[in-house]
Amino acid sequence: QVQLVQSGAExxxxxxxxxxxxxxxxxxxxxYYIHWVxxxxxxxxxxxxxxxxxxxxxxxxxxxxxxxTMTRDTSISTAYMDLSRLRSGDTxxxxxxxxxxxxxxxxxxxxxxxxxxxx
Amino acid sequence: xxxxxxxxxxLSASVGGRVTITCRASQSIxxxxxxxxxxPGKAPKLLIYKASSLxxxxxxxxxxxxxxxxxxxxxSSLQPDDFATYYCQQYDSYPLTFGGGTKVQxx
Numbered sequence: 001q002v003q004l005v006q007s008g009a010e011x012x013x014x015x016x017x018x019x020x021x022x023x024x025x026x027x028x029x030x031x032y033y034i035h036w037v038x039x040x041x042x043x044x045x046x047x048x049x050x051x052x053x054x055x056x057x058x059x060x061x062x063x064x065x066x067x068x069t070m071t072r073d074t075s076i077s078t079a080y081m082d083l084s085r086l087r088s089g090d091t092x093x094x095x096x097x098x099x100x101x102x103x104x105x106x107x108x109x110x111x112x113x114x115x116x117x118x119x
Numbered sequence: 120x121x122x123x124x125x126x127x128x129x130l131s132a133s134v135g136g137r138v139t140i141t142c143r144a145s146q147s148i149x150x151x152x153x154x155x156x157x158x159p160g161k162a163p164k165l166l167i168y169k170a171s172s173l174x175x176x177x178x179x180x181x182x183x184x185x186x187x188x189x190x191x192x193x194x195s196s197l198q199p200d201d202f203a204t205y206y207c208q209q210y211d212s213y214p215l216t217f218g219g220g221t222k223v224q225x226x
Contacts, residue, residue: 035215044206044217044218044219044220045155045163045206045208045217045220046217047208047214047215047216047217059213061213061214061215062214063214095162095163097162100165100168102151102168102169102210103210104151104153104210104211104215105153105165105168105169105208105210106153106155106163106165106208107165107168107174109162109163109164110162111162112162
Protein backbone atom coordinates (compact mmCIF):
# COMPACT_ATOMS: atom_id res chain seq x y z
CA GLN A 1 0.00 0.00 0.00
CA VAL A 2 1.09 3.57 -0.64
CA GLN A 3 2.84 5.14 2.32
CA LEU A 4 4.59 8.42 2.87
CA VAL A 5 6.62 8.52 6.07
CA GLN A 6 8.01 11.82 7.22
CA SER A 7 10.86 12.63 9.54
CA GLY A 8 10.40 13.71 13.14
CA ALA A 9 9.37 16.99 14.74
CA GLU A 10 11.81 19.89 14.66
CA UNK A 11 12.42 22.92 16.85
CA UNK A 12 14.39 25.73 15.23
CA UNK A 13 15.43 29.25 16.11
CA UNK A 14 14.42 32.21 13.96
CA UNK A 15 16.74 32.61 11.01
CA UNK A 16 17.67 28.94 10.90
CA UNK A 17 16.79 26.38 8.23
CA UNK A 18 14.92 23.10 8.44
CA UNK A 19 15.05 20.13 6.10
CA UNK A 20 12.27 17.59 6.31
CA UNK A 21 12.11 14.27 4.53
CA UNK A 22 9.33 12.17 3.07
CA UNK A 23 10.03 8.52 2.28
CA UNK A 24 7.67 6.91 -0.20
CA UNK A 25 6.83 3.24 -0.53
CA UNK A 26 4.23 1.04 -2.15
CA UNK A 27 4.38 2.62 -5.60
CA UNK A 28 6.84 3.78 -8.25
CA UNK A 29 8.38 6.89 -6.70
CA UNK A 30 9.15 8.51 -10.04
CA UNK A 31 5.61 8.07 -11.30
CA TYR A 32 3.88 10.77 -9.26
CA TYR A 33 4.67 14.31 -8.21
CA ILE A 34 5.25 15.05 -4.54
CA HIS A 35 3.67 18.20 -3.12
CA TRP A 36 4.33 19.98 0.15
CA VAL A 37 1.47 21.55 2.10
CA UNK A 38 1.64 23.21 5.48
CA UNK A 39 -0.88 24.01 8.19
CA UNK A 40 -0.27 26.55 10.93
CA UNK A 41 -1.78 25.70 14.33
CA UNK A 42 -5.57 25.98 14.15
CA UNK A 43 -5.41 27.28 10.59
CA UNK A 44 -6.14 26.04 7.08
CA UNK A 45 -4.00 24.36 4.46
CA UNK A 46 -1.36 26.19 2.42
CA UNK A 47 0.29 24.77 -0.69
CA UNK A 48 4.05 25.29 -0.92
CA UNK A 49 5.04 23.60 -4.15
CA UNK A 50 5.80 20.32 -5.88
CA UNK A 51 8.70 18.32 -7.19
CA UNK A 52 8.67 15.90 -10.08
CA UNK A 53 10.66 12.94 -8.71
CA UNK A 54 11.45 11.70 -12.22
CA UNK A 55 13.02 14.87 -13.61
CA UNK A 56 13.67 16.87 -10.47
CA UNK A 57 11.59 19.69 -11.90
CA UNK A 58 10.03 21.98 -9.35
CA UNK A 59 7.21 24.50 -9.00
CA UNK A 60 7.16 26.69 -5.90
CA UNK A 61 4.42 28.95 -4.64
CA UNK A 62 5.54 32.53 -5.21
CA UNK A 63 5.43 33.40 -1.53
CA UNK A 64 8.07 30.75 -0.73
CA UNK A 65 10.40 31.36 -3.66
CA UNK A 66 13.87 32.15 -2.46
CA UNK A 67 13.33 30.36 0.84
CA UNK A 68 12.21 26.86 -0.15
CA THR A 69 14.14 24.13 -1.92
CA MET A 70 12.58 20.80 -2.87
CA THR A 71 14.82 17.91 -3.83
CA ARG A 72 14.64 14.16 -4.12
CA ASP A 73 16.81 11.07 -3.97
CA THR A 74 15.35 8.46 -6.27
CA SER A 75 17.71 5.77 -4.97
CA ILE A 76 15.88 5.80 -1.65
CA SER A 77 12.48 7.06 -2.84
CA THR A 78 12.69 10.11 -0.64
CA ALA A 79 11.68 13.71 -1.18
CA TYR A 80 13.00 16.61 0.84
CA MET A 81 11.81 20.11 1.60
CA ASP A 82 14.25 22.69 2.90
CA LEU A 83 12.91 25.98 4.27
CA SER A 84 15.39 28.70 5.18
CA ARG A 85 15.33 31.98 7.11
CA LEU A 86 12.67 30.63 9.42
CA ARG A 87 10.42 32.97 11.33
CA SER A 88 7.74 32.39 13.93
CA GLY A 89 5.04 32.42 11.25
CA ASP A 90 6.59 29.28 9.77
CA THR A 91 5.53 27.27 12.82
CA UNK A 92 3.26 24.68 11.28
CA UNK A 93 2.68 21.04 10.49
CA UNK A 94 4.36 20.26 7.19
CA UNK A 95 2.87 17.53 5.04
CA UNK A 96 4.16 15.82 1.95
CA UNK A 97 1.47 14.51 -0.35
CA UNK A 98 1.47 12.41 -3.48
CA UNK A 99 -0.38 13.79 -6.44
CA UNK A 100 -3.17 11.87 -8.05
CA UNK A 101 -3.35 10.90 -11.70
CA UNK A 102 -3.85 14.59 -12.41
CA UNK A 103 -1.05 16.58 -10.86
CA UNK A 104 -3.17 18.80 -8.69
CA UNK A 105 -5.03 16.90 -6.06
CA UNK A 106 -3.44 14.82 -3.34
CA UNK A 107 -4.45 11.23 -2.93
CA UNK A 108 -1.95 10.19 -0.28
CA UNK A 109 -0.46 12.19 2.56
CA UNK A 110 2.38 11.79 4.97
CA UNK A 111 1.65 11.92 8.66
CA UNK A 112 2.89 15.49 8.91
CA UNK A 113 5.65 16.89 11.06
CA UNK A 114 5.50 19.85 13.39
CA UNK A 115 8.16 22.45 12.85
CA UNK A 116 8.30 24.93 15.71
CA UNK A 117 10.20 28.18 15.27
CA UNK A 118 10.95 29.80 18.59
CA UNK A 119 13.76 31.73 20.19
CA UNK B 120 -4.32 33.77 -7.02
CA UNK B 121 -7.70 32.05 -7.06
CA UNK B 122 -9.57 32.56 -3.80
CA UNK B 123 -11.67 29.67 -2.52
CA UNK B 124 -14.50 30.58 -0.15
CA UNK B 125 -16.30 27.92 1.82
CA UNK B 126 -19.58 28.27 3.61
CA UNK B 127 -20.58 27.83 6.28
CA UNK B 128 -17.41 27.87 8.35
CA UNK B 129 -19.11 25.73 10.98
CA LEU B 130 -22.27 23.69 10.95
CA SER B 131 -24.06 21.52 13.44
CA ALA B 132 -25.88 18.46 12.23
CA SER B 133 -27.39 15.28 13.58
CA VAL B 134 -26.42 11.72 12.81
CA GLY B 135 -28.48 10.64 9.82
CA GLY B 136 -28.93 14.17 8.62
CA ARG B 137 -28.05 15.60 5.24
CA VAL B 138 -25.16 18.05 5.03
CA THR B 139 -24.25 20.40 2.21
CA ILE B 140 -21.07 22.47 2.09
CA THR B 141 -20.51 25.13 -0.54
CA CYS B 142 -17.22 26.21 -2.10
CA ARG B 143 -16.96 29.22 -4.39
CA ALA B 144 -13.99 30.09 -6.57
CA SER B 145 -13.04 33.68 -7.38
CA GLN B 146 -12.82 32.70 -11.07
CA SER B 147 -13.79 29.73 -13.14
CA ILE B 148 -11.85 26.56 -12.38
CA UNK B 149 -13.83 24.26 -14.68
CA UNK B 150 -14.10 21.01 -12.69
CA UNK B 151 -10.63 21.10 -11.19
CA UNK B 152 -11.75 20.84 -7.61
CA UNK B 153 -11.03 18.40 -4.81
CA UNK B 154 -12.58 17.88 -1.40
CA UNK B 155 -10.76 16.63 1.69
CA UNK B 156 -11.77 15.54 5.17
CA UNK B 157 -9.47 16.25 8.08
CA UNK B 158 -9.76 15.04 11.65
CA PRO B 159 -7.84 16.62 14.55
CA GLY B 160 -4.18 15.69 14.54
CA LYS B 161 -4.46 13.81 11.25
CA ALA B 162 -3.54 14.46 7.66
CA PRO B 163 -6.29 15.40 5.21
CA LYS B 164 -7.99 12.56 3.37
CA LEU B 165 -9.07 12.89 -0.25
CA LEU B 166 -12.80 12.40 -0.76
CA ILE B 167 -13.62 13.82 -4.18
CA TYR B 168 -11.57 14.92 -7.18
CA LYS B 169 -12.52 16.56 -10.46
CA ALA B 170 -15.52 18.04 -8.65
CA SER B 171 -17.60 14.85 -8.61
CA SER B 172 -15.36 11.79 -8.85
CA LEU B 173 -15.42 9.72 -5.69
CA UNK B 174 -12.01 8.56 -4.51
CA UNK B 175 -11.67 4.81 -4.20
CA UNK B 176 -12.75 3.52 -0.80
CA UNK B 177 -14.75 6.62 0.12
CA UNK B 178 -18.34 5.85 1.15
CA UNK B 179 -21.01 6.63 -1.41
CA UNK B 180 -22.81 8.92 1.03
CA UNK B 181 -20.25 11.54 -0.04
CA UNK B 182 -20.89 13.27 -3.33
CA UNK B 183 -19.63 16.36 -5.10
CA UNK B 184 -21.15 18.55 -7.75
CA UNK B 185 -20.64 21.82 -9.55
CA UNK B 186 -18.42 23.42 -12.15
CA UNK B 187 -17.09 26.83 -12.99
CA UNK B 188 -17.17 28.80 -9.76
CA UNK B 189 -19.68 27.05 -7.51
CA UNK B 190 -19.33 23.62 -5.99
CA UNK B 191 -20.97 21.55 -3.29
CA UNK B 192 -20.03 18.61 -1.13
CA UNK B 193 -22.99 16.63 0.15
CA UNK B 194 -23.08 13.99 2.84
CA SER B 195 -26.38 12.22 2.36
CA SER B 196 -26.68 10.60 5.78
CA LEU B 197 -24.19 11.87 8.35
CA GLN B 198 -22.38 9.18 10.30
CA PRO B 199 -20.48 9.56 13.60
CA ASP B 200 -17.19 9.13 11.74
CA ASP B 201 -18.01 12.13 9.52
CA PHE B 202 -17.61 14.80 12.20
CA ALA B 203 -14.51 16.57 10.95
CA THR B 204 -13.33 19.62 9.02
CA TYR B 205 -13.77 19.66 5.25
CA TYR B 206 -11.66 21.60 2.77
CA CYS B 207 -12.06 22.30 -0.91
CA GLN B 208 -9.01 22.86 -3.13
CA GLN B 209 -8.68 24.14 -6.67
CA TYR B 210 -6.09 22.76 -9.04
CA ASP B 211 -6.95 24.78 -12.11
CA SER B 212 -3.97 27.09 -11.73
CA TYR B 213 -0.99 27.83 -9.55
CA PRO B 214 -0.68 28.46 -6.74
CA LEU B 215 -3.00 25.67 -5.67
CA THR B 216 -5.35 27.10 -3.10
CA PHE B 217 -7.64 25.72 -0.41
CA GLY B 218 -10.85 26.97 1.10
CA GLY B 219 -10.84 28.03 4.72
CA GLY B 220 -12.56 24.85 5.90
CA THR B 221 -15.97 23.84 7.21
CA LYS B 222 -16.15 22.22 10.61
CA VAL B 223 -19.01 19.75 10.95
CA GLN B 224 -20.06 19.39 14.58
CA UNK B 225 -22.53 17.18 16.38
CA UNK B 226 -25.90 18.80 16.99
